[in-house]
Structure formats: structure tokens, C-alpha cells
Amino acid sequence: MLYANDLACVKGDRPLFRGLSVRVAPGELLRVAGPNGYGKTSLLRILCGLAMPESGEIRWNDVPINRDRESYHRSLLYLGHAPALNDLLSPLENLRFACSSGGDKIDEDACIDALVRIGLAQQLDLPARVLSQGQRRRVGLARLFLEADRKLWILDEPFTALDVAAVADLTATLSEHCAAGGMVVLTTHQDAPFAKPPTVLDLAEVAC
């Protein structure tokens, strides 16, 4: 379970939010909502441990994440704004590197299957620089098919630049992950067709 207590975030001189508590239980899908500039991405980065909150503490299974970073990051999959693709490598090489650098043993066939499933069968061996925005996005999202055993998924705007069919497939994957006891935290401006309506955290309500 992910539990964050009394979080505060300050960007420059400007406080974004204060006294924010987040609780995500197994099977739960939390959607962080709010207008641009209200700290959605900042909150996700704080929850990942990439940024430090101004105050407050984040606990994973009742242990503060800075005390046991290793086991927290072993259960965490974060997909941020930047797709983490290198232009000189093919989607397959990028995906394989993303998995193996994270310490996961993923075989080549599973990577190919994931890329085919997400609709990149024709682009497996092309350098990533020739891919469109939506296709670049998909390479990152293909990790979701491979790393279901990472319990907590934190996704920053996963639906950006995706077509309707891809959004439907992605929401199905997210619902499946939650049904299997996983947790998902995501931000989105679109109304995605989730089977079970997600819990919504509106940052406009806690803004300073």
C-alpha cells in the first residue's frame, strides 16, 4: 500500500499544495486531476522519490521510501512525460534496455510480443527517431505488458498522443492490473473509459 502524509510542494517561491494526503490501496486506481500548473507532475515525481517534498513523508507498505528505496523501486514502474527513448536505438533495443537496466530478466520474445501487441509490429527494427509522437509513446507503454509484477504503476499522462483503440487497450490493461491487486496512479485530461470509475484526487481543491 502506498501512503503519503501531509505532503507539501513548493516550486520556486510558489507553494503548489500543502497538507496533501494520498492513500492507494491494492486494486485501486487513483486519478490525479487538476488544471495545468497545479502540480500533478510534481506530485507524481514526489511519489516516485525523484523529487523531495517540502514536507511530509511517503510510505510503501508502512516503511518510509527513503529508508528502503530498493524494495520500493523494485515494485514501482514510472512512465513520465519524456518517453525515455534513444533516437539511435530501435524500439526493441529501447524496450529491452528499459527492462534489463531495471534489473528485470525479460526475454527477447516477450519484448517483441509486447511491441506487436501495442501496434509497432512494422517498426521493430527502425531507429526511434523516425517514429511519430504516438508511436514513441507506445514504446514506453509496452513496458506495462511486461512488468505486471511491479505492483505500483505511476503514469504521467499515459493517454497523450494515443488513438482511440490504443486508449481502450490501455484502460483495459490498467483495469486488469488493478483487478490483479496492483495499484495505478495516473494523471490525464481525457475521460478514459474505465470499467470501474477511478478514485479522483483533485489538486485544485488542495491548492494554496
Place this chain on the structure above:
Amino acid sequence: MSRALGPFTAVLGRDLLLAWRGRADVLVTLAFFVVVVCLFPFGVGAEPNQLRAIAPGVLWVAALLSTLLSLHRLFAQDHADGTLEQLLLTPEPTVLWVVAKICAHWIATGLPLVVVAPGLALLFDVEQGALGVLILSLALGTPILALLGAVGAALTLGLRGGGMLLALLVLPLFVPVLIFGAGAVDAYLSGVGAQAHLLLLSGGLLATLALAPLACAAALRIAVE
């Protein structure tokens, strides 16, 4: 153990592959080294005794400058495309893949300098026996430059005008390496023996290998935040 080595080899293999695919960048660094060294005889004249005397210093200064030329590339691309964030979120220790990145960077940019340096030394009529000392001093010294430079590259990551700042930051730190590196060849030629210089370089390499990755990892965390 093998689990900890997984990310290390993954990062090392990927960076070497990237260096190969972007080999024009690597060749530019090497060409810069060769051109700078070749400029000196034109500037100071072709008097063999004079050339012999300045050879170690010229080669070392040129190696230092060409190292500087490629340093800013070490983390910049990964920072821009988000790979750095993903690497910082891997469960394995940050130091592990930082060392892998520096290692790959040295193989792509430092090792070619060590390989071509003896050929260039012949242009300066350096005596055959000193070539071995030159190779050894560069082989021990250029990894120190890469390790120290990586700390600077991490500290200036994402800053405007970071390249210039990086040079100001790391060049003073390179001075001891220059002194003992160039000094090793001079010491051999003057008959004192290069052992003391090479041992000091080895010690410096071990010390930076132990400390620089830690500093680098801390600086990268700050840069991403």
C-alpha cells in the same frame, strides 16, 4: 552478484552501441586530438631537440582538451530524453550504472587517444623506450580525467552555458593528472625512472574510482530533481 551486474552490463552495452552508432562524434574527438598535436611543430618550429622536450606536455594537454570536448555528452542525451529518470528509479545502486556509463565513455573517447598517442609521439621524435611509459601514463591518467569530468558533467547538467562552466570546473582538477602524466615521460627520459609518477597516477585512479562515482550519483539526483 549476477543480478547486480545485469544493469551494469546493460548500461555498458547500450552506451558502447550508441557510441558505435554515433561514431562521427567519437571520431571528431580523436581528430581534434591529432590536429592539436600536429599544430605544435608548425607553431614552435621543427627543431628536433625542442620538439622532443615538449612532446609529453603537448600530448597530455591535447588529451586533456579533447577529453573536455566530449564530456558534456556523457549525460546530456539521457537527461533530455528521460532515460536518466528511469535509471535513477532502478532498484540497483546508482553508483553501479554511473560507473558503467563512465567506463563506456572512456572506452569510446579515452582509449582511442591512448592508442594513437605513440604514433603522434614519433612525429616529435620521442625515443622508442619512452613510448611505453607514455602509453602507460595515458592509460592510467585518462580514466581519471573521465571520472573527474563525469562529476563536472553531472553538476552542470541542464544548465545554460553548461559547457563553459564545465571547463572552468574541471580543468583545475585535471592539473595534478597533467603534472604526473607528462612528468612520467620526462622522468624516464632524464633517467630518474617513471615509477614514482606512475604509482602516483595509479593511486589517483583508485581514489577517483572510489569517490567520483558517489559524487556523480549525488549530483545526478540533484540535476533530475
